[in-house]
Amino acid sequence: MKLLPLTTCVRLARRYREFRRGERGPVFVSWFLTRECPIRCAGCVFFSRHPAPPEDLPLADKLRVLADLERIGVPFLFIAGGEPCVAPDLPEVLGEARRRGLYTILVTSGLVMSPELARVIDRTARGVIFSIDGIEPEHDRIRGQGNYQRAMEGMRIFLAGRRNARVYVSCVIGRRNHVDLTRFALDMRAMGVDRVNFQSNCIPQLKPDQGAVPSLMAELDHLSTEWSDLFVTDRKYLDKLRTYFTRPTNLEFCGVPTLGHLALLPDGTVSACCEFHLPIGNAAQEGLPAVVARARTLGFEEVKRCKGCCRKDYDLVERFFETPVQRWSLGDLRTIQSL
Ligand SMILES: C[S@@+](CC[C@H](N)C(=O)[O-])C[C@H]1O[C@@H](n2cnc3c(N)ncnc32)[C@H](O)[C@@H]1O
Numbered sequence: 001m002k003l004l005p006l007t008t009c010v011r012l013a014r015r016y017r018e019f020r021r022g023e024r025g026p027v028f029v030s031w032f033l034t035r036e037c038p039i040r041c042a043g044c045v046f047f048s049r050h051p052a053p054p055e056d057l058p059l060a061d062k063l064r065v066l067a068d069l070e071r072i073g074v075p076f077l078f079i080a081g082g083e084p085c086v087a088p089d090l091p092e093v094l095g096e097a098r099r100r101g102l103y104t105i106l107v108t109s110g111l112v113m114s115p116e117l118a119r120v121i122d123r124t125a126r127g128v129i130f131s132i133d134g135i136e137p138e139h140d141r142i143r144g145q146g147n148y149q150r151a152m153e154g155m156r157i158f159l160a161g162r163r164n165a166r167v168y169v170s171c172v173i174g175r176r177n178h179v180d181l182t183r184f185a186l187d188m189r190a191m192g193v194d195r196v197n198f199q200s201n202c203i204p205q206l207k208p209d210q211g212a213v214p215s216l217m218a219e220l221d222h223l224s225t226e227w228s229d230l231f232v233t234d235r236k237y238l239d240k241l242r243t244y245f246t247r248p249t250n251l252e253f254c255g256v257p258t259l260g261h262l263a264l265l266p267d268g269t270v271s272a273c274c275e276f277h278l279p280i281g282n283a284a285q286e287g288l289p290a291v292v293a294r295a296r297t298l299g300f301e302e303v304k305r306c307k308g309c310c311r312k313d314y315d316l317v318e319r320f321f322e323t324p325v326q327r328w329s330l331g332d333l334r335t336i337q338s339l
């Protein structure tokens with residue numbers, strides 16, 4: 001595995017020290033950079049929560065947000081959307097994120113990849129996550145007919161020219177796509193991706209049926225044991241996934257009170273929860289430092305009423321804040337790259 005860059009390690013160490021002193025702040029920021037997307041996947045969390053998403057920021061504001069991310073020492077940035085690859089200013093945003101020392105991972109459907117864009121991404125981002133929701137019929141049932149093959153083509157274009165960036169596949173398991181995960185993982189290995197990650201659909205109504213959970217979990221257990229080089233989901237997370245799939249709520253840990261993972265909407269709205277609950281201000285209007293400073297005074301009592309979630313990013317936030325940093329191993333860091 002590649003080592004994390006020095007800037008990222010320094011920022012992580014600083015955040016950890018601050019947290020031990022009782023000061024909370026983001027380790028991860030997920031930026032839903034654009035509201036544009038050429039497709040509408042069934043159950044997409046972004047469009048489910050925002051049927052009419054807010055407008056994108058102009059580039060000048062985006063660059064200010066990136067300067068703020070550096071100012072407050074954010075180590076990791078995920079760029080998603082909408083479909084970030086359709087944002088015309090994505091190259092400028094990625095270039096500036098790199099200059100600002102952010103460890104950036106781009107999350108994409110793979111549908112609009114071109115050799116030119118792939119070169120820019122490879123030079124600037126540390127990793128790319130292609131969102132593939134299972135074998136072809138499963139993926140297409142969720143993402144639209146023909147989109148599996150289009151995504152594979154996007155991935156091929158990226159892999160053909162990549163020199164630096166890690167390439168991950170993330171499969172969101174839900175009610176409609178949990179068969180043949182082993183075949184899926186084999187197909188992805190044949191494509192040449194570095195790692196495959198499974199996580200749960202965060203919309204409670206879209207969890208797999210109870211009857212399907214034992215065989216689904218057995219398959220994931222098997223994959224994590226037999227294919228640990230390819231498969232990122234470790235045993236601890238699998239246990240969480242099992243609990244999440246089989247119980248109505250899962251609130252053992254909620255990352256919100258730590259401010260460990262913030263979401264930024266296309267218009268700069270900041271949410272303390274990556275499922276977009278709990279807006280705490282606007283990064284373009286007030287500046288991120290002011291938003292975070294104010295959020296540090298909030299108690300977030302609302303999270304007690306939340307039905308819970310089972311996101312891998314929060315799993316990492318939990319490990320980062322709740323376990324001594326010496327036990328936050330390189331294995332954990334590698335998981336970051338596959339959320
Ligand atoms: C909203 S998408 C935006 C980026 C890009 N359009 C894509 O599809 O990868 C960001 C990530 O959220 C995941 N996602 C979408 N709906 C979800 C849901 N209901 N629960 C969990 N993850 C979801 C996608 O699979 C993707 O990996």
Ligand code: SF4
Binds near residue numbers: 081
């Ligand atoms: S491609 Fe991404 S943003 Fe677009 S609908 Fe699908 S999951 Fe949502």
Ligand code: SF4
Binds near residue numbers: 308
């Ligand atoms: S438990 Fe609820 S409030 Fe907390 S991070 Fe998950 S969805 Fe957000």
